[in-house]
Amino acid sequence: MPVAARENTRTAKKGAAELMEELNADTAKLHAWIRTQANSPAQRPWFADTSDARGELGSGRVAANQLKMLPHRWRWREISPFLFRIAELARNAEVKPLETTDRQGILLTNPGLGGRLQITNSIRCSIAIYNHGDIAPAHIHSPNASRTILSEKGGYTNVEGERCECRRGDLVLTPNGTWHDHGNADSEPMIWIDMLDWPLMEYFDCVWVDQNYSDGTRSNAKSQPEIHSDGHSTRMYGNGGMKPLFTSNQRGWGQQATPMFHYRGVEIRDTLHRLRKEKGDPFEAIKMQFVDPVTGGPVFPTLDYCAQLIRPGEELEFKRETCSTFVLVIDGKGFTEIGGQRFDWEQNDILAIPNFLWRRHVNTGSEDAVLYTVSDAAVLRAIGQYRSQGKHRDGKVVQIVQ
Numbered sequence: 233m234p235v236a237a238r239e240n241t242r243t244a245k246k247g248a249a250e251l252m253e254e255l256n257a258d259t260a261k262l263h264a265w266i267r268t269q270a271n272s273p274a275q276r277p278w279f280a281d282t283s284d285a286r287g288e289l290g291s292g293r294v295a296a297n298q299l300k301m302l303p304h305r306w307r308w309r310e311i312s313p314f315l316f317r318i319a320e321l322a323r324n325a326e327v328k329p330l331e332t333t334d335r336q337g338i339l340l341t342n343p344g345l346g347g348r349l350q351i352t353n354s355i356r357c358s359i360a361i362y363n364h365g366d367i368a369p370a371h372i373h374s375p376n377a378s379r380t381i382l383s384e385k386g387g388y389t390n391v392e393g394e395r396c397e398c399r400r401g402d403l404v405l406t407p408n409g410t411w412h413d414h415g416n417a418d419s420e421p422m423i424w425i426d427m428l429d430w431p432l433m434e435y436f437d438c439v440w441v442d443q444n445y446s447d448g449t450r451s452n453a454k455s456q457p458e459i460h461s462d463g464h465s466t467r468m469y470g471n472g473g474m475k476p477l478f479t480s481n482q483r484g485w486g487q488q489a490t491p492m493f494h495y496r497g498v499e500i501r502d503t504l505h506r507l508r509k510e511k512g513d514p515f516e517a518i519k520m521q522f523v524d525p526v527t528g529g530p531v532f533p534t535l536d537y538c539a540q541l542i543r544p545g546e547e548l549e550f551k552r553e554t555c556s557t558f559v560l561v562i563d564g565k566g567f568t569e570i571g572g573q574r575f576d577w578e579q580n581d582i583l584a585i586p587n588f589l590w591r592r593h594v595n596t597g598s599e600d601a602v603l604y605t606v607s608d609a610a611v612l613r614a615i616g617q618y619r620s621q622g623k624h625r626d627g628k629v630v631q632i633v634q
């Protein structure tokens with residue numbers, strides 16, 4: 233039988249797709265794949281309709297490397313004992329963990345992301361504890377990073393020569409391309425949360441870290457000299473709509489990096505409380521965004537940082553967004569419903585909200601609740617992919633950003 237006829241007979245028996253799949257054993261050696269499946273995107277376009285479509289992982293070859301984060305809550309009362317154990321072990325160790333691990337703390341891993349060191353698709357989150365005398369040496373890196381302070385006091389970060397003394401609720405930013413070193417000169421252990429857009433930079437194979445700091449006279453210096461005293465960021469950039477013209481406002485050599493490095497918790501809280509009698513937003517209550525004081529844009533080109541106040545008894549309405557969000561409970565008691573699951577929270581608890589599920593926050597306590605959030609809305613807006621919907625109590629779905 234001629235070859236063509238033989239092929240025809242095989243095709244009739246087995247089907248083209250099956251035969252193509254057999255050929256894939258050979259094409260794999262060439263780093264190529266003959267298509268035998270339709271695309272199966274993990275994300276359904278929920279923002280184009282009003283259904284509860286939430287997106288599911290595909291299967292087979294087209295789903296290779298698809299991951300979908302899950303909603304999750306990390307309870308402070310479960311995590312924090314480990315931090316204090318770490319501090320105790322470190323205090324008594326001959327070789328301090330910081331000598332070999334750079335940082336001392338716990339990285340949170342989202343249960344949907346296969347053990348990767350990330351809490352959402354784009355954000356790394358670690359909770360660090362530093363004993364008296366611990367120093368994280370001066371370094372600089374491509375990821376944008378921040379510290380949110382949980383301890384009442386103690387600890388400092390020096391960013392580009394600005395000494396930032398840490399207090400509870402402070403947000404200290406270390407934008408890409410800024411030298412920074414951390415430490416704790418206080419007698420008590422110091423705890424803060426590090427947030428980074430590391431997974432995004434990793435995706436682009438764009439992560440680098442340089443630890444060889446030189447202050448002009450010393451190379452490999454552990455700490456930067458103090459050029460600006462504590463409060464410099466507030467003095468220069470905390471003047472509500474006024475920016476200094478006597479300086480370049482370029483600090484460090486990062487691109488699109490905010491020059492305001494230090495937001496004080498007490499001022500954040502005061503700002504929220506001053507506005508607590510405003511009507512606010514039905515989905516977000518009294519929510520304020522941290523912005524680059526020079527551009528008015530997000531503090532990082534990748535991440536949005538916000539603080540929000542929810543009043544006692546206030547029940548927000550459902551919202552969903554194309555961004556994924558990290559939530560830290562600074563004050564108060566309540567719950568967040570995410571995709572039909574209820575997550576009760578109290579001070580210092582952390583939540584991860586995926587980018588495809590309806591969520592709402594409720595304050596069940598007798599005091600104001602204050603949440604800090606970090607999301608990848610900034611980068612999604614920059615690439616034209618930020619969308620959000622709200623759902624009113626009567627079930628009516630409204631487009632917020634289409």
Ligand SMILES: [Fe+2]
Binds near residue numbers: 371373377406412
């Ligand atoms: Fe760093």
